[in-house]
Amino acid sequence: MKKLSIRTSQRCELVDVTGPVARELAADNFSGLCLVYVPHTTAGVVINENADPSVPLDISGFLEELVPHRRSWRHLEGNADSHVKASLVGNSVLIAVEGGKPQLGTWQGIFFCEFDGPRSRQIWLRTVSAD
Amino acid sequence: MKKLSIRTSQRCELVDVTGPVARELAADNFSGLCLVYVPHTTAGVVINENADPSVPLDISGFLEELVPHRRSWRHLEGNADSHVKASLVGNSVLIAVEGGKPQLGTWQGIFFCEFDGPRSRQIWLRTVSAD
Amino acid sequence: MKKLSIRTSQRCELVDVTGPVARELAADNFSGLCLVYVPHTTAGVVINENADPSVPLDISGFLEELVPHRRSWRHLEGNADSHVKASLVGNSVLIAVEGGKPQLGTWQGIFFCEFDGPRSRQIWLRTVSAD
Numbered sequence: 001m002k003k004l005s006i007r008t009s010q011r012c013e014l015v016d017v018t019g020p021v022a023r024e025l026a027a028d029n030f031s032g033l034c035l036v037y038v039p040h041t042t043a044g045v046v047i048n049e050n051a052d053p054s055v056p057l058d059i060s061g062f063l064e065e066l067v068p069h070r071r072s073w074r075h076l077e078g079n080a081d082s083h084v085k086a087s088l089v090g091n092s093v094l095i096a097v098e099g100g101k102p103q104l105g106t107w108q109g110i111f112f113c114e115f116d117g118p119r120s121r122q123i124w125l126r127t128v129s130a131d
Numbered sequence: 132m133k134k135l136s137i138r139t140s141q142r143c144e145l146v147d148v149t150g151p152v153a154r155e156l157a158a159d160n161f162s163g164l165c166l167v168y169v170p171h172t173t174a175g176v177v178i179n180e181n182a183d184p185s186v187p188l189d190i191s192g193f194l195e196e197l198v199p200h201r202r203s204w205r206h207l208e209g210n211a212d213s214h215v216k217a218s219l220v221g222n223s224v225l226i227a228v229e230g231g232k233p234q235l236g237t238w239q240g241i242f243f244c245e246f247d248g249p250r251s252r253q254i255w256l257r258t259v260s261a262d
Numbered sequence: 263m264k265k266l267s268i269r270t271s272q273r274c275e276l277v278d279v280t281g282p283v284a285r286e287l288a289a290d291n292f293s294g295l296c297l298v299y300v301p302h303t304t305a306g307v308v309i310n311e312n313a314d315p316s317v318p319l320d321i322s323g324f325l326e327e328l329v330p331h332r333r334s335w336r337h338l339e340g341n342a343d344s345h346v347k348a349s350l351v352g353n354s355v356l357i358a359v360e361g362g363k364p365q366l367g368t369w370q371g372i373f374f375c376e377f378d379g380p381r382s383r384q385i386w387l388r389t390v391s392a393d
Contacts, residue, residue: 040367041310049172049214058214074319075319077314080316089219093221096166105172128390130258179345179348180303185338186342224354235301236384
């Protein structure tokens with residue numbers, strides 16, 4: 001398993017990690033599937049548009065409104081909303097890889113979703129080869 | 132990678148693609164996993180009930196209410212809500228396949244989730260064999 | 263495909279199934295990926311914190327508020343909300359496995375998400391080996 005480290009800078013933000021993920025995969029001529037896995041419980045990962053930077057801002061902004069930071073939560077560490085946001089977005093994406101290249105749609109990028117930052121975070125990559 | 136083409140007819144709708152996906156997988160006696168991947172940023176894919184057609188209508192109807200088309204979005208192309216909806220639903224599902232047959236629960240079907248149609252769209256299928 | 267059976271006790275609850283899943287995987291020295299798949303349409307699965315039991319309660323409680331049981335749904339079986347909740351959370355997670363051990367983050371557990379219980383339910387496990 002390969003492990004990438006990233007540093008986030010906001011409480012709630014989407015960080016484009018397409019480049020770092022692609023660089024890890026470029027090392028060999030691998031074809032198959034790659035699991036992009038976030039080992040945290042207050043962060044997630046999503047695939048969406050990375051051309052216009054307003055798109056990830058709209059996604060994180062909507063989630064901030066939908067799941068309020070302050071309300072009557074049971075979990076008392078001040079980040080119950082972060083756990084809920086992570087559950088809605090999901091903690092992994094799966095992508096196809098051909099000859100070391102991630103097979104993404106034209107406008108797609110991979111975003112690490114920080115919901116309780118700023119923090120040092122990890123992304124795990126696990127590949128399986130196709131026939 | 133196999134690529135399916137579909138044509139959607141509404142701005143926001145769930146299209147049952149279980150049949151087309153199953154037909155692609157039936158070609159060989161493959162067993163393993165199949166990634167059903169949507170390469171778009173304003174569409175997704177979900178597994179849910181395809182017996183009563185009111186179920187996919189309730190899912191798309193709820194999402195339309197939850198993420199309004201018109202409000203103050205940063206992304207100015209008129210489809211910011213579509214990107215958000217796609218992020219909530221996710222852009223891929225993963226299914227097991229045994230002897231060329233998708234292993235779905237009794238009531239489960241695979242739905243392409245259109246959030247910015249009508250459009251011509253693609254679904255990518257990538258398989259890896261099990262031992 | 264391995265199939266686990268569980269019994270849920272509430273209409274809407276998150277049940278920690280990390281232990282049962284890990285026990286299934288411990289049998290052999292397998293390394294690769296494991297699909298944890300829910301074959302139902304009113305239930306899902308999510309990875310989040312299983313240290314403080316208030317976290318899963320906040321997640322299920324938020325979903326109950328977000329997607330009301332009673333409102334004007336088209337699907338008339340009294341569980342339209344359950345289908346929507348399942349679509350938001352997703353019906354599978356994918357995890358890496360090394361030497362028979364699920365590779366989860368420090369605070370992560372796997373939760374079966376019941377949205378229309380109490381019921382007898384299944385979880386399917388399908389693995390593919392890595393090189």
